[in-house]
Amino acid sequence: xxxxxxxxxxxxxxxxxxxxxxxxxxxxxxxxxxxxxxxxxxxxxxxxxxxxxxxxxxxxxxxxxxxxxxxxxxxxxxxxxxxxxxxxxxxxxxxxxxxxxxxxxxxxxxxxxxxxxxxxxxxxxxxxxxxxxxxxxxxxxxxxxxxxxxxxxxxxxxxxxxxxxxxxxxxxxxxxxxxxxxxxxxxxxxxxxxxxxxxxxxxxxxxxxxxxxxxxxxxxxxxxxxxxxxxxxxxxxxxxxxxxxxxxxxxxxxxxxxxxxxxxxxxxxxxxxxxxxxxxxxxxxxxxxxxxxxxxxxxxxxxxxxxxxxxxxxxxxxxxxxxxxxxxxxxxxxxxxxxxxxxxxxxxxxxxxxxxxxxxxxxxxxx
Numbered sequence: 001x002x003x004x005x006x007x008x009x010x011x012x013x014x015x016x017x018x019x020x021x022x023x024x025x026x027x028x029x030x031x032x033x034x035x036x037x038x039x040x041x042x043x044x045x046x047x048x049x050x051x052x053x054x055x056x057x058x059x060x061x062x063x064x065x066x067x068x069x070x071x072x073x074x075x076x077x078x079x080x081x082x083x084x085x086x087x088x089x090x091x092x093x094x095x096x097x098x099x100x101x102x103x104x105x106x107x108x109x110x111x112x113x114x115x116x117x118x119x120x121x122x123x124x125x126x127x128x129x130x131x132x133x134x135x136x137x138x139x140x141x142x143x144x145x146x147x148x149x150x151x152x153x154x155x156x157x158x159x160x161x162x163x164x165x166x167x168x169x170x171x172x173x174x175x176x177x178x179x180x181x182x183x184x185x186x187x188x189x190x191x192x193x194x195x196x197x198x199x200x201x202x203x204x205x206x207x208x209x210x211x212x213x214x215x216x217x218x219x220x221x222x223x224x225x226x227x228x229x230x231x232x233x234x235x236x237x238x239x240x241x242x243x244x245x246x247x248x249x250x251x252x253x254x255x256x257x258x259x260x261x262x263x264x265x266x267x268x269x270x271x272x273x274x275x276x277x278x279x280x281x282x283x284x285x286x287x288x289x290x291x292x293x294x295x296x297x298x299x300x301x302x303x304x305x306x307x308x309x310x311x312x313x314x315x316x317x318x319x320x321x322x323x324x325x326x327x328x329x330x331x332x333x334x335x336x337x338x339x340x341x342x343x344x345x346x347x348x349x350x351x352x353x354x355x356x357x358x359x360x361x362x363x364x365x366x367x
Contacts, residue, residue, distance in 0.1 A: 010156075051140045
């Protein structure tokens with residue numbers, strides 16, 4: 001659905017000598033839930049476009065030559081900064097080698113800038129795959145204007161915003177119109193209203209010494225456009241993470257097992273706790289554990305409230321979102337509202353149970 005015909009890029013401003021994003025495909029696949037399988041094309045169909053105006057960084061790339069190892073698990077050769085060592089180790093690859101490298105000049109807003117084109121081979125468990133990157137030695141603002149001026153030559157489907165606390169302008173900015181996703185170590189919900197975070201962070205990406213997220217790594221944010229392209233299953237359905245986990249209220253007729261879904265009914269949970277509200281933390285944690293186990297499977301997980309009591313459904317969804325750091329308790333209501341809007345779900349519950357709301361807002365990450 002999302003594979004691109006024209007040449008497309010993931011842009012990494014102020015990249016330094018960090019080539020670890022080239023490992024993102026490996027890192028995302030290390031455990032379920034990082035990145036829905038159906039969205040893998042958003043990453044794999046792109047060339048990484050690196051950009052930095054530092055002379056020291058430019059010197060790093062100009063010294064690379066064909067045959068150099070960026071990383072080798074056998075020889076522990078590391079051509080990049082030691083700061084990124086964990087990303088290479090955690091990726092599980094055996095070696096990452098420069099296959100081709102070529103310097104050229106490119107015109108950016110009337111100025112000649114140096115460009116280094118690179119391709120690399122990654123070896124893992126005897127299998128070899130290839131990735132490529134282009135490094136532009138120039139100021140990112142200039143490159144951004146250049147890309148915007150030539151929309152038929154460049155398509156920026158992704159942005160890497162890692163270690164950007166030195167660049168406050170990136171916190172509130174407009175992005176390329178076709179950008180489908182961000183990978184960023186900004187706090188959860190930082191891009192609320194334009195990009196929505198999905199489950200889990202990638203701890204191996206990001207810069208521990210310059211990260212907003214205190215070394216937790218980078219989160220994946222999907223644009224509202226990507227969210228809205230995923231098909232909805234019947235009325236009163238919306239995606240929590242597109243293609244991975246959704247929610248439905250009312251009849252289950254269009255969510256049968258023949259469609260490959262794993263449906264978790266929350267009705268039995270509320271029947272079990274009865275009037276023991278709000279002292280049901282243990283039971284709710286067990287329900288969230290069941291949801292996580294389902295999400296880790298290969299089937300789409302759907303949270304379902306047969307009785308149509310949407311406030312109960314939103315309580316469970318909200319606590320699951322907070323558990324995984326997708327949004328905090330104070331942000332979760334706004335986040336759920338965005339998901340509901342993208343699902344075009346008209347809430348029947350106009351007045352929400354205040355007790356449920358307080359539980360959701362007081363829930364904490366990891367619980």
